[in-house]
Every structure is written in C-alpha cells, then in structure tokens.
Amino acid sequence: MSHRVSAGFVFFVLSCAIVIAQERSGTTATQRIPQFENDSVKVWKSVIVPNGPLTLHRHDHGRTIVVLAGGDLKVVKESGETTVMHWETGKAYWLPPDPPGEMHKDVNDTGKTIEVMVVEMKAPPASAAVDRRPAVLPDGPGKSAVLKVCSECHAPEIVAAASRTRDDWARTLGDMAQYGAQGTEEDFTQILEYLTKYFSKIDALKDRLIF
Numbered sequence: 001m002s003h004r005v006s007a008g009f010v011f012f013v014l015s016c017a018i019v020i021a022q023e024r025s026g027t028t029a030t031q032r033i034p035q036f037e038n039d040s041v042k043v044w045k046s047v048i049v050p051n052g053p054l055t056l057h058r059h060d061h062g063r064t065i066v067v068l069a070g071g072d073l074k075v076v077k078e079s080g081e082t083t084v085m086h087w088e089t090g091k092a093y094w095l096p097p098d099p100p101g102e103m104h105k106d107v108n109d110t111g112k113t114i115e116v117m118v119v120e121m122k123a124p125p126a127s128a129a130v131d132r133r134p135a136v137l138p139d140g141p142g143k144s145a146v147l148k149v150c151s152e153c154h155a156p157e158i159v160a161a162a163s164r165t166r167d168d169w170a171r172t173l174g175d176m177a178q179y180g181a182q183g184t185e186e187d188f189t190q191i192l193e194y195l196t197k198y199f200s201k202i203d204a205l206k207d208r209l210i211f
C-alpha cells in the first residue's frame with residue numbers, strides 16, 4: 001500500500017487552514033468601526049476585505065490614514081477613473097478633501113484584508129481664522145538680522161503671530177538671549193527696531209497717560 005500523500009490532498013488541508021484562520025480573525029465583511037469623535041477629529045477603523053468594496057462616498061475633510069494592514073487599494077471614481085493607493089503597514093498617509101461632488105468607492109482586489117485607522121479633520125472653529133497675520137516677514141531694515149539671529153531654534157516667522165510694544169519686544173529679546181540667541185548688539189538693536197515697526201501694538205496713548 002502506498003503512503004504517498006497526494007498534492008491535491010495537501011492543498012485541500014491548507015485551504016481549510018486558511019479559511020479557519022480567516023474566520024478566527026473575526027472580520028469577514030468590509031466595515032467602518034467608529035473609535036471616537038470630538039470637536040477636532042472623527043476617528044474610525046476601516047476594514048476592507050477582498051472583493052468587498054466600500055460603497056460610493058466622499059470626504060469633505062482631509063484625513064490621516066494610519067495603515068494597520070497594508071496593501072494596494074483601488075479608488076474608483078463614479079466616472080470609472082481608477083487610482084491605486086499603495087499603503088505600507090505601519091506607515092501614515094495624508095489624503096486631502098475630495099473635490100465637491102466627486103464620489104468614489106474603495107476596492108480591494110489584492111486577496112488580503114486591508115485595515116486602516118482614519119483620522120478625519122473637522123473644520124477649524126471660525127474664530128481660528130480671524131485676526132491672524134500672515135506668517136510672513138515684511139521686507140525692511142532689520143529683517144536680515146531677524147533671519148540670522150532668530151532662525152536658530154524656531155521659524156523666525158514666530159514673531160508674526162505677536163504684536164507688542166517696544167518694551168515687550170525688548171523683554172522677548174531678553175528672554176531669547178537667555179535661551180541662547182546669539183547676535184551682536186547691533187543685531188539686537190536692528191531686530192528691536194524691526195519688530196517694533198512691523199509687529200507693534202499701537203500703545204501711544206498709554207505712554208502719554210500720567211497716573
């Protein structure tokens with residue numbers, strides 16, 4: 001009697017093992033599993049099983065995708081236009097908001113389940129957009145000194161977020177010098193003039209008040 005095991009039998013056993021393993025892992029349907037939501041973000045886990053597309057939808061906001069189980073995911077627009085996103089396990093990706101009116105579905109035809117955590121941004125509160133100076137430094141005397149001395153530890157544009165009196169700027173410069181900002185006295189004088197001119201609080205009245 002032959003004890004040779006046929007290749008067909010081995011394949012049968014392996015197939016059973018794979019089916020069992022898939023069932024053990026618990027998720028057999030494409031789904032979104034909500035995680036949490038607050039004023040800033042909405043977070044959910046997307047499980048996209050092979051041949052179980054996420055039906056037509058769109059995203060109004062940008063999303064960070066953290067890939068738990070990677071793969072190539074096809075994004076199919078209503079028009080039929082298809083792009084492939086290559087997602088690596090353990091990496092994160094940014095997806096900008098979809099253009100208005102454009103719908104798509106996500107199709108996984110890789111044979112393996114793709115799992116991602118999606119962190120969707122919400123619109124910032126209106127107040128955040130108000131009263132913000134553009135983060136640019138206007139050209140003027142002293143700008144080069146700012147770029148030279150104030151770029152060491154943070155973006156020099158940090159100054160554009162503030163408006164201060166000359167005294168308060170002098171105090172800020174003192175703080176920065178303490179942190180280790182290095183420049184000549186000439187540099188610091190020029191910087192103080194520059195900041196007072198372009199990022200000042202109009203506080204003239206206060207200087208004229210006599211208490």
Ligand code: HEC
Binds near residue numbers: 149176179
């Ligand atoms: C040696 C490192 C260093 C250099 C150089 C430096 N800074 Fe800073 N700066 C810091 C650190 C650290 C903070 C954050 C600490 C804090 O918030 O008080 C900071 C924060 C600031 C802030 C925000 C906090 C505040 O006081 O409003 C401003 C404005 C600022 N720096 C301006 C400047 C200017 C102007 C220069 C150039 C003269 C400069 N910095 C150079 C280290 C530095």
